Amino acid sequence: MRETYGRLLPEMRLGGLAGKLIVIEGTDGAGRSTQIDLLKPWLEELGHAVVDTGMTRSPLAGEGIRRAKEGNNLGRVTQALFYATDFVDRLENEIVPALRAGFIVLTDRYIYSLMARAIVRGMDPRWIRSIYSVALKPDAVFYLRLGIDQLLPRVVFSRGFDYWESGMDLYPGHDMFDSFCSYQAALLTEFDRLSAEFNFQMVDAAADSRTVCAHLQQNILHLLERDSRKNFMSRLYNDSTAVPQADDTAIYAVAAPAAAPTTNGNGHHPHATHHGQ
Amino acid sequence: MEIASGVRIGPFEVFAPLQPAVSMVRHYGEHHFPGRLIVVEGIDGSGKSTQLSLLHKWLESKGYGVVFSEWNSSPLVKDTTKHGKKKKLLTPATFSLIHSTDFADRTERSILPLLKAGAVVLCDRYIYTAFARDVARGMDRAWVRELYAFAVKPAIAFYFRVPLETAIHRLLDGRDGFKFYEAGMDLNLADDSVESFRLFQGRILSEYEKMIPEFGLTVVDATLPIEIQQMQVRQIVKAHLDKAKELRVQA
Numbered sequence: 180m181r182e183t184y185g186r187l188l189p190e191m192r193l194g195g196l197a198g199k200l201i202v203i204e205g206t207d208g209a210g211r212s213t214q215i216d217l218l219k220p221w222l223e224e225l226g227h228a229v230v231d232t233g234m235t236r237s238p239l240a241g242e243g244i245r246r247a248k249e250g251n252n253l254g255r256v257t258q259a260l261f262y263a264t265d266f267v268d269r270l271e272n273e274i275v276p277a278l279r280a281g282f283i284v285l286t287d288r289y290i291y292s293l294m295a296r297a298i299v300r301g302m303d304p305r306w307i308r309s310i311y312s313v314a315l316k317p318d319a320v321f322y323l324r325l326g327i328d329q330l331l332p333r334v335v336f337s338r339g340f341d342y343w344e345s346g347m348d349l350y351p352g353h354d355m356f357d358s359f360c361s362y363q364a365a366l367l368t369e370f371d372r373l374s375a376e377f378n379f380q381m382v383d384a385a386a387d388s389r390t391v392c393a394h395l396q397q398n399i400l401h402l403l404e405r406d407s408r409k410n411f412m413s414r415l416y417n418d419s420t421a422v423p424q425a426d427d428t429a430i431y432a433v434a435a436p437a438a439a440p441t442t443n444g445n446g447h448h449p450h451a452t453h454h455g456q
Numbered sequence: 457m458e459i460a461s462g463v464r465i466g467p468f469e470v471f472a473p474l475q476p477a478v479s480m481v482r483h484y485g486e487h488h489f490p491g492r493l494i495v496v497e498g499i500d501g502s503g504k505s506t507q508l509s510l511l512h513k514w515l516e517s518k519g520y521g522v523v524f525s526e527w528n529s530s531p532l533v534k535d536t537t538k539h540g541k542k543k544k545l546l547t548p549a550t551f552s553l554i555h556s557t558d559f560a561d562r563t564e565r566s567i568l569p570l571l572k573a574g575a576v577v578l579c580d581r582y583i584y585t586a587f588a589r590d591v592a593r594g595m596d597r598a599w600v601r602e603l604y605a606f607a608v609k610p611a612i613a614f615y616f617r618v619p620l621e622t623a624i625h626r627l628l629d630g631r632d633g634f635k636f637y638e639a640g641m642d643l644n645l646a647d648d649s650v651e652s653f654r655l656f657q658g659r660i661l662s663e664y665e666k667m668i669p670e671f672g673l674t675v676v677d678a679t680l681p682i683e684i685q686q687m688q689v690r691q692i693v694k695a696h697l698d699k700a701k702e703l704r705v706q707a
Binding site for chain 1: 530532533535536539540543545546547548549550553554556557560561563564565593594595596599602603605606
């Protein structure tokens with residue numbers, strides 16, 4: 180049975196969330212969205228239904244957050260809570276229904292980025308943890324780690340300094356460069372701290388994107404195979420917790436052969452052919 | 457590892473930092489700012505807004521710098537709340553979070569700076585409204601209290617206590633029916649909005665009753681004539697403000 184980090188939202192049933200929740204974490208410029216763009220079609224080719232989600236994409240609060248950030252007068256507590264609203268809207272209306280339907284949910288950032296940003300902005304870590312205690316524990320967290328020296332050219336030389344990515348709300352009066360360095364370094368420190376606490380799987384994001392992707396694919400396959408085997412065994416022994424409910428349209432053991440990969444030309448997933456059982 | 461392992465952060469303590477990058481600062485709470493915060497609470501139809509506006513006029517006439525802040529009025533957030541209500545996107549959890557976001561913006565933008573500046577800040581509804589409504593919607597009592605841990609403790613929190621039927625009569629006199637979320641229609645308690653309002657506000661009333669001792673709310677009998685209530689309110693406020701030497705009073 181799936182778990183939360185301590186508290187349960189009203190009417191959230193944890194049973195029957197058969198899908199997989201996979202988190203790609205990392206600071207700005209670590210290549211998270213590039214990886215998700217690579218992983219999604221790959222998983223679909225393997226026969227998995229995939230939903231991808233990320234910060235400020237909620238129908239409720241996404242637009243409001245974007246508007247609030249334009250003005251540069253978004254306070255720190257307000258910011259933390261606005262993002263929490265966005266997160267919970269997606270958790271309840273997007274992530275949980277997708278997991279219930281047996282999808283793989285790939286999420287670009289999760290509560291960890293939100294906690295790191297809030298803590299770096301001086302929020303009480305216990306407070307922000309309490310808010311996100313309603314979040315589901317994911318099946319895996321891949322942390323794309325990039326040192327500040329590698330991060331700087333990636334972010335700054337591609338799209339220039341951004342007010343929020345540079346933490347200018349935190350260091351008013353600094354120039355963008357100094358602010359960026361201080362802010363991103365503080366974030367990295369906080370991520371490293373969270374990494375130990377929440378069992379991140381560290382990925383060296385300095386490598387080229389194909390290498391990073393191959394590494395992620397290997398770990399994801401491992402996760403999926405382990406679980407489909409466990410699922411298969413528990414069904415053999417008639418464990419009721421593993422039996423899909425009526426609304427679970429797909430679980431892996433069933434889903435994979437139904438939409439088997441049509442091509443075999445992709446060298447990135449050597450285990451693919453073993454996957455559908 | 458579990459988070460939120462029973463850490464109790466009362467809504468009295470505020471941690472919002474004064475300096476950038478100084479973390480874990482939790483030092484407003486029982487604030488030592490020169491200003492004073494006075495809030496009114498009660499269900500819709502309790503007459504609290506009428507009482508607050510009378511208090512407002514009186515304080516101004518006495519020369520105090522008075523500022524009024526209303527629930528759900530942040531210029532940065534209220535459009536999102538409106539959007540969520542109109543499209544019925546809000547669940548108990550996001551209803552709770554978007555209102556706390558609105559409250560956070562008003563706290564950071566106006567309530568705190570004004571208290572520092574020595575104003576009397578009057579709030580129509582405060583964190584107790586959120587505690588009552590969100591718990592009535594099924595949110596975890598402790599979670600909601602921790603959510604508002606950044607709030608400043610008010611000097612006086614008036615609770616205008618009124619029987620449910622009196623409130624409903626007052627409200628229905630002015631209009632027909634209730635709005636979707638106001639009546640708790642999202643909870644599917646009843647098909648009829650008046651009946652749903654009655655059930656939902658009944659839950660809210662019982663939450664308020666529990667909060668009287670928990671937060672030391674000052675109870676006013678809201679069935680009394682308006683003038684009598686106002687006299688009581690002014691007496692309590694006066695006793696409090698006479699002690700507050702640092703308040704800015706115009707000569």
